[in-house]
Amino acid sequence: xxxxxxxxxxxxxxxxxxxxxxxxxxxxxxxxxxxxxxxxxxxxxxxxxxxxxxxxxxxxxxxxxxxxxxxxxxxxxxxxxxxxxxxxxxxxxxxxxxxxxxxxxxxxxxxxxxxxxxxxxxxxxxxxxxxxxxxxxxxxxxxxxxxxxxxxxxxxxxxxxxxxxxxxxxxxxxxxxxxxxxxxxxxxxxxxxxxxxxxxxxxxxxxxxxxxxxxxxxxxxxxxxxxxxxxxxxxxxxxxxxxxxxxxxxx
Amino acid sequence: xxxxxxxxxxxxxxxxxxxxxxxxxxxxxxxxxxxxxxxxxxxxxxxxxxxxxxxxxxxxxxxxxxxxxxxxxxxxxxxxxxxxxxxxxxxxxxxxxxxxxxxxxxxxxxxxxxxxxxxxxxxxxxxxxxxxxxxxxxxxxxxxxxxxxxxxxxxxxxxxxxxxxxxxxxxxxxxxxxxxxxxxxxxxxxxxxxxxxxxxxxxxxxxxxxxxxxxxxxxxxxxxxxxxxxxxxxxxxxxxxxxxxxxxxxxxxxxxxxxxxxxxxxxxxxxxxxxxxxxxxxxxxxxxxxxxxxxxxxxxxxxxxxxxxxxxxxxxxxxxxxxxxxxxx
Ligand SMILES: Nc1ncnc2c1ncn2[C@@H]1O[C@H](COP(=O)(O)OP(=O)(O)O)[C@@H](O)[C@H]1O
Ligand SMILES: [Mg+2]
Numbered sequence: 001x002x003x004x005x006x007x008x009x010x011x012x013x014x015x016x017x018x019x020x021x022x023x024x025x026x027x028x029x030x031x032x033x034x035x036x037x038x039x040x041x042x043x044x045x046x047x048x049x050x051x052x053x054x055x056x057x058x059x060x061x062x063x064x065x066x067x068x069x070x071x072x073x074x075x076x077x078x079x080x081x082x083x084x085x086x087x088x089x090x091x092x093x094x095x096x097x098x099x100x101x102x103x104x105x106x107x108x109x110x111x112x113x114x115x116x117x118x119x120x121x122x123x124x125x126x127x128x129x130x131x132x133x134x135x136x137x138x139x140x141x142x143x144x145x146x147x148x149x150x151x152x153x154x155x156x157x158x159x160x161x162x163x164x165x166x167x168x169x170x171x172x173x174x175x176x177x178x179x180x181x182x183x184x185x186x187x188x189x190x191x192x193x194x195x196x197x198x199x200x201x202x203x204x205x206x207x208x209x210x211x212x213x214x215x216x217x218x219x220x221x222x223x224x225x226x227x228x229x230x231x232x233x234x235x236x237x238x239x240x241x242x243x244x245x246x247x248x249x250x251x
Numbered sequence: 252x253x254x255x256x257x258x259x260x261x262x263x264x265x266x267x268x269x270x271x272x273x274x275x276x277x278x279x280x281x282x283x284x285x286x287x288x289x290x291x292x293x294x295x296x297x298x299x300x301x302x303x304x305x306x307x308x309x310x311x312x313x314x315x316x317x318x319x320x321x322x323x324x325x326x327x328x329x330x331x332x333x334x335x336x337x338x339x340x341x342x343x344x345x346x347x348x349x350x351x352x353x354x355x356x357x358x359x360x361x362x363x364x365x366x367x368x369x370x371x372x373x374x375x376x377x378x379x380x381x382x383x384x385x386x387x388x389x390x391x392x393x394x395x396x397x398x399x400x401x402x403x404x405x406x407x408x409x410x411x412x413x414x415x416x417x418x419x420x421x422x423x424x425x426x427x428x429x430x431x432x433x434x435x436x437x438x439x440x441x442x443x444x445x446x447x448x449x450x451x452x453x454x455x456x457x458x459x460x461x462x463x464x465x466x467x468x469x470x471x472x473x474x475x476x477x478x479x480x481x482x483x484x485x486x487x488x489x490x491x492x493x494x495x496x497x498x499x500x501x502x503x504x505x506x507x508x509x510x511x512x513x514x515x516x517x518x519x520x521x522x523x524x525x526x527x528x529x530x531x532x533x534x535x536x537x538x539x540x541x542x543x544x545x546x547x548x549x550x551x552x553x554x555x556x557x558x559x560x561x562x563x564x565x566x567x568x569x570x571x572x573x574x575x576x577x578x579x580x
Binding site: 052054073074075078079083084086090091092093094095099103104106107108111112113114115116117118119120122161164165 | 445463469
């Protein structure tokens with residue numbers, strides 16, 4: 001068997017008596033798009049924080065391509081090819097769209113302890129950043145102030161920034177959050193294209209998007225994985241219908 | 252696509268603001284260069300001394316802007332670096348070493364080391380804790396100098412005279428010192444303008460705006476913040492070297508916490524994160540000090556009112572206000 005790109009074993013996190021991540025184990029094969037669904041408050045964002053390294057786990061391990069990255073910081077994990085996006089848009093509003101992405105290129109291109117050459121004019125960084133912007137369809141927005149983008153465009157920019165880190169594995173936390181139907185269609189198309197080149201862990205509320213994109217999926221309820229497998233299997237799982245999908249249909 | 256890249260890199264979005272900043276800086280520098288002659292002609296030689304002090308504190312405020320305006324680190328102990336720089340001159344002078352070629356590097360290195368050690372500790376904290384811990388280090392430096400009886404202690408330490416430069420007595424006269432200070436300020440201003448636009452500066456600015464975002468793309472903000480803190484400390488140390496020469500006297504009073512507070516006021520009044528703004532802010536504060544103190548002992552109250560007005564009218568301080576008026580015109 002080939003080593004999964006991401007392998008999570010017995011991950012736990014509690015806030016006081018509240019078990020937010022409760023013994024989560026998960027394998028994501030290289031090239032797979034693995035969706036994680038679950039009701040609000042299930043612990044999906046917390047799990048992303050633990051996987052990306054921004055939140056230490058109480059116990060359990062995270063392996064990336066066979067390497068134990070559990071003790072590593074977010075910065076060290078990014079360097080090893082694990083990038084994330086944020087549920088609440090997190091970009092540098094005051095920077096240009098191009099500079100937001102160029103910074104992610106700069107982070108892996110030689111030293112940033114350079115003090116005199118103007119960074120905005122570094123053509124090698126800008127060219128790579130433009131490639132990422134091109135991929136998410138924002139090339140024509142490159143010179144704009146990032147804060148002036150529409151909500152959907154900001155979500156696209158988040159993806160471009162994650163791509164520009166040269167990640168192998170993308171952790172996307174509700175990339176469709178707050179988008180309208182048109183914006184959401186663009187982003188779903190984009191993620192379908194990214195599947196060709198990246199392994200993706202996708203957290204999403206939009207079931208249509210999840211079933212359109214996912215190769216495999218896991219259902220998280222109260223911090224526990226209650227089902228995991230191919231979308232059709234998961235969809236017909238009685239426990240899932242009871243805990244989550246049924247509830248959704250009833251609503 | 253490559254043409255698109257070329258077009259975009261040729262037109263960074265803040266081009267206009269940068270140009271007006273350059274124009275303002277150029278104008279101020281040109282006017283200053285003519286000042287000693289004009290003051291002489293008008294029979295107001297004290298203006299040269301006042302302007303020299305303005306520029307010395309401008310240099311210190313400029314360095315604080317790198318930390319405060321570009322790094323979002325509210326350092327409440329920045330005057331300590333001025334004091335340490337001044338004492339480097341005073342102590343070396345007391346041992347017969349009077350040349351700037353030795354004094355200035357000694358001051359810069361001392362301050363850089365002090366910044367490295369205190370910064371490495373202070374930067375483990377953020378927000379109010381960072382303010383408190385930098386204040387504490389500033390006070391430690393202050394009380395250390397107060398207790399150093401061999402070098403005057405509380406009373407301070409008079410210099411034997413102004414420093415020499417490569418053995419020559421070049422800055423004996425006030426106009427000569429004025430031009431030296433002007434040159435140092437201009438070089439520091441131009442250098443820091445490049446620094447904040449560089450790779451390093453971009454990481455510093457990004458970490459100021461959104462540290463978590465920076466970590467998510469692979470940057471740890473700490474080494475960049477610490478480097479900025481060290482650079483700023485060294486520059487403030489040079490301001491101390493100049494201040495010691497201007498007054499021909501060094502005193503622990505240079506590094507009191509009130510002085511650190513005034514430096515913050517200069518930066519905020521002039522406009523954080525604009526470099527040229529804090530220099531103007533320093534000049535404005537010293538001008539107010541001289542004018543208002545002339546009329547009333549309670550001049551600080553008037554200063555408070557003005558600070559509130561400027562901050563309310565424009566978050567960007569005087570520089571922001573100037574830009575606003577410039578856009579309207
Ligand atoms: N820092 C925290 N302290 C206490 N409780 C938290 C904290 N962060 C998240 N929680 C709780 O953990 C649960 C899971 O939150 P979250 O991971 O954001 O869920 P999801 O992303 O699935 O909506 C929620 O009940 C939330 O209130
Ligand atoms: Mg969430």
